[in-house]
Amino acid sequence: MSLKPKPINFTEKWNNLQETVKGVITLDRVPRDAWNERFNDVYSMCVAFPEPLGDQLYDSTKLFLENHVLELLTIIQTGGTANLLQNYFSYWQKYSKGVKYLHSLYQYLNNQHIKKHKLSEAEVLYGNITPDSTEQMEVGELGLDVWKHNMIVPLKDSMLELLLDEFDKQRHNISMATSLDIISGVINSFVVVQEFRKKYPLELYQSYFEQPFLEQSSAYFKREAARLLQECTVSEYMIKVLQILKEEGIRSKKYLHDSTYNKLRERCRQHMVGDHLKILHGECEAMIKEERRDDMHNIYLLLREVKDGMNSLVDIFREHIKQHGIKVIESLKQEQIYIHFIEEVLAVHKKYKSMVIDVFDNDLCFSGALDKAFTVIINYKLVKNQPSKSPEYLSKYCDNLLKKSSKGMCEAEIDHKLLQSITIFKYVDDKDVFQRFYQRHLAKRLIHQQSQSMDGEEGMINKLKQACGYEFTNKLHRMFTDIRVSEGLNTKFHSEFLKSGDELSVNFSMYVLQTGAWPLGSLPVSSFAIPSQLIPCMQYFEEFYKEKFNGRKLTWLHHHCQGELKLNYLSKAYMVTMQTFQMAIMLVFEDHDTFKYTEIQELLQLNIEQFQKHINSLIECKLLLINGDNVSLNMAYFNKRTKLRITATLQKDTPQEIEQTVNSVEDDRKTYLQAAIVRIMKARKVLRHNQLVNEILSQSKSFAPSIALIKKSIETLIDKGYLERTPNSSDGYSYVA
Amino acid sequence: GSDNCGSLRSSFTCTRLTNIRLNNFSVKSFHTRVQKLFDIYRDPVEDLILIDGIERLCCDLQMSPEEFRILILAWKCDAHQMCRFTRSEFFNGCQTLQVDSISLMKTKLSDVANDLNYNTEEFKSLYRFTFKFGLDNAVGQRILPVDTAIVLWKLVFNVHEPAILERWLNFLESQDNIRGIPKDTWNMFLNFAESVSNGDLSNYDDTEAWPSVFDDFVEYENDQANQNISDKGNGKKHGGVL
Numbered sequence: 001m002s003l004k005p006k007p008i009n010f011t012e013k014w015n016n017l018q019e020t021v022k023g024v025i026t027l028d029r030v031p032r033d034a035w036n037e038r039f040n041d042v043y044s045m046c047v048a049f050p051e052p053l054g055d056q057l058y059d060s061t062k063l064f065l066e067n068h069v070l071e072l073l074t075i076i077q078t079g080g081t082a083n084l085l086q087n088y089f090s091y092w093q094k095y096s097k098g099v100k101y102l103h104s105l106y107q108y109l110n111n112q113h114i115k116k117h118k119l120s121e122a123e124v125l126y127g128n129i130t131p132d133s134t135e136q137m138e139v140g141e142l143g144l145d146v147w148k149h150n151m152i153v154p155l156k157d158s159m160l161e162l163l164l165d166e167f168d169k170q171r172h173n174i175s176m177a178t179s180l181d182i183i184s185g186v187i188n189s190f191v192v193v194q195e196f197r198k199k200y201p202l203e204l205y206q207s208y209f210e211q212p213f214l215e216q217s218s219a220y221f222k223r224e225a226a227r228l229l230q231e232c233t234v235s236e237y238m239i240k241v242l243q244i245l246k247e248e249g250i251r252s253k254k255y256l257h258d259s260t261y262n263k264l265r266e267r268c269r270q271h272m273v274g275d276h277l278k279i280l281h282g283e284c285e286a287m288i289k290e291e292r293r294d295d296m297h298n299i300y301l302l303l304r305e306v307k308d309g310m311n312s313l314v315d316i317f318r319e320h321i322k323q324h325g326i327k328v329i330e331s332l333k334q335e336q337i338y339i340h341f342i343e344e345v346l347a348v349h350k351k352y353k354s355m356v357i358d359v360f361d362n363d364l365c366f367s368g369a370l371d372k373a374f375t376v377i378i379n380y381k382l383v384k385n386q387p388s389k390s391p392e393y394l395s396k397y398c399d400n401l402l403k404k405s406s407k408g409m410c411e412a413e414i415d416h417k418l419l420q421s422i423t424i425f426k427y428v429d430d431k432d433v434f435q436r437f438y439q440r441h442l443a444k445r446l447i448h449q450q451s452q453s454m455d456g457e458e459g460m461i462n463k464l465k466q467a468c469g470y471e472f473t474n475k476l477h478r479m480f481t482d483i484r485v486s487e488g489l490n491t492k493f494h495s496e497f498l499k500s501g502d503e504l505s506v507n508f509s510m511y512v513l514q515t516g517a518w519p520l521g522s523l524p525v526s527s528f529a530i531p532s533q534l535i536p537c538m539q540y541f542e543e544f545y546k547e548k549f550n551g552r553k554l555t556w557l558h559h560h561c562q563g564e565l566k567l568n569y570l571s572k573a574y575m576v577t578m579q580t581f582q583m584a585i586m587l588v589f590e591d592h593d594t595f596k597y598t599e600i601q602e603l604l605q606l607n608i609e610q611f612q613k614h615i616n617s618l619i620e621c622k623l624l625l626i627n628g629d630n631v632s633l634n635m636a637y638f639n640k641r642t643k644l645r646i647t648a649t650l651q652k653d654t655p656q657e658i659e660q661t662v663n664s665v666e667d668d669r670k671t672y673l674q675a676a677i678v679r680i681m682k683a684r685k686v687l688r689h690n691q692l693v694n695e696i697l698s699q700s701k702s703f704a705p706s707i708a709l710i711k712k713s714i715e716t717l718i719d720k721g722y723l724e725r726t727p728n729s730s731d732g733y734s735y736v737a
Numbered sequence: 738g739s740d741n742c743g744s745l746r747s748s749f750t751c752t753r754l755t756n757i758r759l760n761n762f763s764v765k766s767f768h769t770r771v772q773k774l775f776d777i778y779r780d781p782v783e784d785l786i787l788i789d790g791i792e793r794l795c796c797d798l799q800m801s802p803e804e805f806r807i808l809i810l811a812w813k814c815d816a817h818q819m820c821r822f823t824r825s826e827f828f829n830g831c832q833t834l835q836v837d838s839i840s841l842m843k844t845k846l847s848d849v850a851n852d853l854n855y856n857t858e859e860f861k862s863l864y865r866f867t868f869k870f871g872l873d874n875a876v877g878q879r880i881l882p883v884d885t886a887i888v889l890w891k892l893v894f895n896v897h898e899p900a901i902l903e904r905w906l907n908f909l910e911s912q913d914n915i916r917g918i919p920k921d922t923w924n925m926f927l928n929f930a931e932s933v934s935n936g937d938l939s940n941y942d943d944t945e946a947w948p949s950v951f952d953d954f955v956e957y958e959n960d961q962a963n964q965n966i967s968d969k970g971n972g973k974k975h976g977g978v979l
Binding site: 688689690693707708711712714715718719725730731732733 | 879880919920921922924925928943944945946947948949952
């Protein structure tokens with residue numbers, strides 16, 4: 001055969017072609033050579049000489065397909081309503097397949113003749129040209145278009161009715177007359193028939209089927225919601241609705257186009273949840289109070305995707321936690337209250353944390369509510385106008401764990417508890433108060449060597465650093481460094497001293513601590529005549545230190561020191577660890593057994609307060625006896641243990657110390673706020689009151705300053721002349737350079 | 738041309754000179770009269786009008802030394818310190834008031850007092866002056882002691898007393914932990930009194946830039962009010978039982 005264009009007798013060729021087309025479209029047997037020949041015919045018609053016959057071919061084919069589909073329509077219609085869906089579906093299956101083959105047969109026409117004239121994709125999508133009916137389509141598309149106009153359009157109403165009826169039956173658990181694949185196949189045909197369109201490919205599906213279907217579903221959901229609410233409790237209702245939601249989801253997946261899934265569930269949620277929010281919300285409080293976990297989970301699932309649905313649930317949840325927490329705090333046992341406080345609050349936290357995870361799928365709204373509630377609980381003021389005790393309790397709790405005395409707990413257990421205390425720490429508003437207490441407790445542990453382990457201490461500081469930043473733990477780190485450096489210093493001192501050939505009368509070690517980093521106060525608490533036994537080693541050390549670090553000033557804080565004293569005058573020898581002042585008192589008795597009370601004080605030159613405190617502690621533990629004015633050694637002292645420590649009573653937190661700690665925080669805050677205000681105002685020059693306050697609030701990480709305190713700081717700065725009120729409005733401040 | 742110019746210049750100079758001479762004459766006589774007035778009340782030792790002189794001056798003015806119009810005089814003189822006028826202060830005051838006799842001073846002070854009823858800017862200037870005036874400069878005071886402040890508030894609000902004044906002063910008297918009234922608080926009280934001009938504190942907003950002592954005051958007042966309500970409630974109940 002030749003590819004050269006030649007004159008063609010159209011009628012003759014078309015008659016032949018038509019036969020094959022019929023065979024193809026009805027899926028009849030088409031012999032291979034007939035197919036090949038017709039394929040060539042299509043080509044030769046398109047390139048026919050003198051005039052190409054492509055248009056003619058196209059029109060004839062279109063006409064043929066229209067007639068064919070109309071024939072099928074008649075057959076389907078005469079088949080009766082009962083068989084309509086089934087018949088439609090089986091003819092559709094055949095026809096759609098046939099059209100695909102036909103498309104291949106007309107490949108030349110499609111590629112060379114039609115595609116050239118077609119609008120490009122961009123023109124269809126973005127231009128405002130609408131393809132008109134006269135535009136030629138590729139044959140596959142033509143076939144589908146013909147089906148749409150001549151089959152679907154005439155049948156759409158009766159088919160829709162049948163389809164909706166089927167869904168209705170299914171929803172009411174009545175067995176369906178038509179099988180799944182037929183229904184989904186019919187519905188799918190609405191999609192496929194326009195799938196080739198670039199613009200609005202789902203238009204037919206949506207307008208002929210989806211829209212009426214959604215309307216019908218809405219009506220069903222409304223009816224069902226009304227009925228169920230009449231018949232059952234809210235708990236049961238929620239279960240039913242979840243069931244329906246699930247079923248509708250499955251149904252939609254099975255029968256409908258993917259795009260309908262969300263729309264259908266949205267309708268269901270709207271009519272079964274959104275429309276009845278009042279009733280559902282009405283139940284929230286009771287179910288949370290009674291902690292009906294299943295109900296809570298169900299209502300969460302229902303409300304989470306309804307707009308503004310969850311707010312009140314979240315609020316009620318938060319309030320519930322808050323009340324529970326506050327009730328726990330208010331009824332704590334007073335003895336060792338700090339342990340109860342931390343552990344019981346943690347128990348509450350654990351409980352609701354797990355509830356957030358299990359019941360509310362760890363939803364951010366609910367974990368946020370948990371955090372908010374705990375911020376309130378932990379900073380709750382038991383006594384009005386008095387700061388919350390939680391920073392103090394928390395520090396004591398940690399102190400207790402980090403001290404040597406926390407017996408009976410393995411390291412892992414202690415570590416776990418410390419880690420948990422960080423949970424509480426994160427909620428504490430007055431982090432600076434905690435820092436103060438922690439620093440004091442840490443200082444005591446370090447100086448009196450009471451730490452369980454240095455690793456444990458360091459681990460905890462690192463945890464705090466992670467939670468609150470370097471700035472926060474800076475001082476704590478410096479304390480650690482001091483202890484380390486002092487260890488080295490001790491070794492050096494002793495080795496150098498040995499070289500000198502002298503010998504110390506006592507075993508001596510010291511800590512050199514930086515004034516700023518330790519909460520110790522930089523001055524001795526009392527005058528003190530140092531016992532002669534201790535003088536040489538102090539002098540040696542001072543010389544040694546001056547040589548090493550010229551210009552540094554050493555202050556001896558004897559009230560923080562302790563010593564071990566061996567008592568040889570009793571029936572057996574005792575080793576007693578005591579504070580320096582106590583030791584000095586005992587050393588007075590080196591040569592005499594009895595002294596006058598005032599005599600001892602004069603000898604030691606201690607002030608009355610310190611002297612009383614220390615001598616009383618010695619009398620209390622019966623090392624000394626008091627008889628009127630006379631104090632004497634108790635020669636009959638007896639203790640089962642030979643090693644003992646009488647410093648402990650002096651190391652407890654006194655109420656004054658606690659108050660002092662809190663007050664020093666107050667001063668720090670004022671300084672901090674004033675510095676912050678000056679810094680801000682220096683940068684911003686002029687600010688309105690509220691802006692300034694907000695800026696300060698956002699900058700204060702370690703505590704939540706009260707508005708009153710901020711105002712007072714501003715007033716102080718105005719008074720000092722750093723700021724002034726802006727002349728025209730009294731609501732702003734400007735920086736005075 | 739140059740001649741013309743010269744004659745013009747000289748004639749101009751001439752007229753100006755006569756004018757100045759005339760002014761000088763009236764100024765001079767005003768000056769001497771005020772100086773004489775000062776000398777009447779002057780302290781025998783120091784060149785100042787002191788308590789004794791002020792009392793005589795007030796007596797001649799037929800006013801009490803604790804009177805609003807005397808405060809106005811001090812304000813017009815921009816007196817540096819209470820109970821004391823320097824010669825230049827007194828002179829400046831008389832010049833601003835345009836008075837050179839006791840009778841003129843008397844009418845002028847009353848006029849100014851009347852004007853202050855309407856002129857809020859002027860009143861503000863007087864009000865701010867009053868704080869400075871009240872400080873004891875001898876000891877370098879920067880904060881007004883509460884009792885002095887109370888007296889001055891009563892005095893300065895002599896003409897139109899703000900609705901809130903009495904309650905405010907009662908509050909100050911009842912508190913013993915207020916260490917004094919700083920300038921800012923003094924100045925802001927005028928704004929505060931204006932903002933609650935009807936005496937109603939319910940719209941007071943403590944998030945605004947008010948000095949914190951006003952917050953305390955409003956809280957105190959609200960506490961009082963609440964107590965009164967509950968007292969009244971109890972009273973009623975009691976009455977019912979009777």
